[in-house]
Amino acid sequence: MSNRKNGQWILKTRPVGMVKESDFDYVETPVAELLADNEVLIRNLYFAFEPAMRGWLNDVKSYLPPVQIGDVMRAGTVGQVIESNNPDFTVGDYVSGTMGWQEYVIIDGKPGMTGAVNKVPEGVPPYLMLSALGTTGLTAYFGMLDLGKPGVGDVVVVSGAAGATGSVAGQIAKIKGAAKVVGIAGGEAKCKWLTEELGFDIAIDYKSENVKDELSKHCPNGIDIFFDNVGGEILDAALINMANNGRIVLCGGISAYNETELPPGPSNYMQLVIRRCTMAGFIVLDYLDQAPKAYSDILGWIADGSLKHAEDIQEGIENTPKTFLRLFEGKNRGKQLLKIAEPPIA
C-alpha cells in the first residue's frame, strides 16, 4: 500500500445566513496502510451537491443529524474500488454512497445508503448514480409518483424546474400523461432548456415574470399538482392557483435555506381548505427499499428517450465549496456534480 494522503473538506464553522467557501477547510490526513477483514478502499471520483445539504450544516434536530464541526462534509459520491479485503468487491468496481467530500474512504462493505455503498450496475455511467439514479432522481420519482400521483390530463407545475430534482419530476409527470407541465426557473437560458430540450410545455422565468399571473394565465382551470423545491413567494403564487383536490408535493424550500431568521410561511395556505388540497412533505430515505423499481423505471425511460438527464460537471477537489455555492447562486442546470479524479483502474 502506498503512503496516500486523503484530501478532505471539513466543516470549519457553521454558516450564518448564506453559506460561504470559508465555512469549510481543506485538510489532508493519512490513509490507513492496511485494510482489515471485509474492508474496501475506495477512490472517490465525483461529488454530488444538493440544496438539502445546507440544512445539514445547522445545529438543529432534523431527519439526519447535523454535520459536526471538524467532520468531513457529508455528501453523495461515486468512486472506484482500488483495494479490497472483501469477497463482494473487486478492484475496479464502481460504487456509490454517502462517502463525503474526500478523496479516499474505507468502508466495511455492509449494504445500505448511509455510510456504506452500493455497486453501480453494469453498463450505467457511474455519475448517473448521483443524478437521475441518485438521491435527487429518486426524490423526483417518489415525490411525483407517490405524493403527486400524476394522471392523464393533469396540470402540473414544478418549481426549481431546472434543478436536478425538478427537471426529472416534470418529465416523469409528462411520462405519466400530464396534459400540461409548467416549469418555473430563473433566467431565459434555463427556461429555453426546459421547453426545447426537456419537453416542458411552458417555462416561467421567475426573474423577469410575475409567477402568480403567469400561472393563472397558463393554468386557467387550476394546478392539479405543484411540486415545490423553492417555497416563499413561489409557493404562495401556486397556492392561489390550485385546482380543487390539488396536491402540493413539498420537496424543498431553497429560498429559505440560507436565511438567518425563518421567513414567514405561505400566507395563502388557507387555500388548501377552500380548494380541498393536500400539501405533503416526504424524505426520500423512507423509500429506499423501493429503489430497485425506481432504477428500473428510470433506466427504461432514459433508454427509450422519454427522460433526459442532465449534469453540470465542474472539476477539481479544490473547487468543492465553490461548486456547492453554485446551487444557491442558481448556476446549475440539472445535477450539480464535481469530478475530482479519473478512474485509477482502467
Next chain:
Amino acid sequence: MSNRKNGQWILKTRPVGMVKESDFDYVETPVAELLADNEVLIRNLYFAFEPAMRGWLNDVKSYLPPVQIGDVMRAGTVGQVIESNNPDFTVGDYVSGTMGWQEYVIIDGKPGMTGAVNKVPEGVPPYLMLSALGTTGLTAYFGMLDLGKPGVGDVVVVSGAAGATGSVAGQIAKIKGAAKVVGIAGGEAKCKWLTEELGFDIAIDYKSENVKDELSKHCPNGIDIFFDNVGGEILDAALINMANNGRIVLCGGISAYNETELPPGPSNYMQLVIRRCTMAGFIVLDYLDQAPKAYSDILGWIADGSLKHAEDIQEGIENTPKTFLRLFEGKNRGKQLLKIAEPPIA
C-alpha cells in the same frame, strides 16, 4: 294567510377588519300571501353561527359565493313548517337548512342542504341539527375521520377545542382510541370544561400558557393528528411538535378571519418535509352524500354517552349580529345558537 311581516337581517356593508354589528341592518318585508304548488312556509326557530360565515362577507371567490350587500345573511337554521302546499311536508314538521337570518322562509321543497331543507328526524331535538348534527358536527366528523384517521394510540391535538367543531372532533378522536387528546382553548373555564366534562386528557390555555412549550411537554413523542381551527401562532406551535407521518387537518383559521391584510403563513411549514407530514384542507359540503352514516354514528355516540354535545343559546332576533360577534370574542362554549321563537305549532 295572515298579513305576516318577515324580520330579516341583511348585509349592509362589507366589514373591513373585525366584523361589527353595524355591518348588518334589520328590515321587515311582507311574507307572500299565497303559497304556490310545492311551496312550504317555514317559521325559523334557531339560527346557527360559525366562524366560516365571516369569510362569506368578503367579496372574493371561495367555495361559496359571497353574500351580496342587501341580501339576507346566509346561515344554517332550524324551523317549523307552518303552511304547506307540498305533500312531503306537514304542518308542524321541523326542518333544517341554510335558511338565513330571517323569521320566515318559503321553500319549494326540493331536497338538499343549500337553499332547501331536510326534515329533522323523529325524536331528535331540532337544535341538534345545528350543533352535533349540523355543519360543525359533520365538519368534525369528516375532518377527523377522513383526513385525521385517528387510530389506537394516537396523540391528537385540537385547537379551538371549546368551539362547536373542535369539541366534537376531540371527542371523536377519543372514541376512536386516541391515547391522548389535547385541547387548546382560551381561558380557564373553557379548559376546565374540556377536561372535566368532555373527556379531553389535557387542556392548554393559549391566553396564559406557552402553547409550543406545553405541546412539547404533553406530546414528547410528537403529535400524530393536529386538527386546526385557529391558524397563526398555534399552527406554528403544532408544526414544530409533529410526529413523523403526522396529519394536520386544516379545518379553519379563525385567527385571521377578521384581518384586513392576510397575515403571514406558518413559518414552520417545512417541518412537513422533515417529519413527512400531510396538511390537508376540506369542505364539509363535499361529504353531504355520506351524512346519513355520520348522523347515525353521532346519534349512537350521544345515546351511549361517549359524545357530549354543547350549545351556547342566546335569545331574541334583535341580538343576531351581537351573537355572531361572540364567536370572534371567544365567548361561546360549544355551538353558538340564537333562539328566535318558540315552535308555533304544539
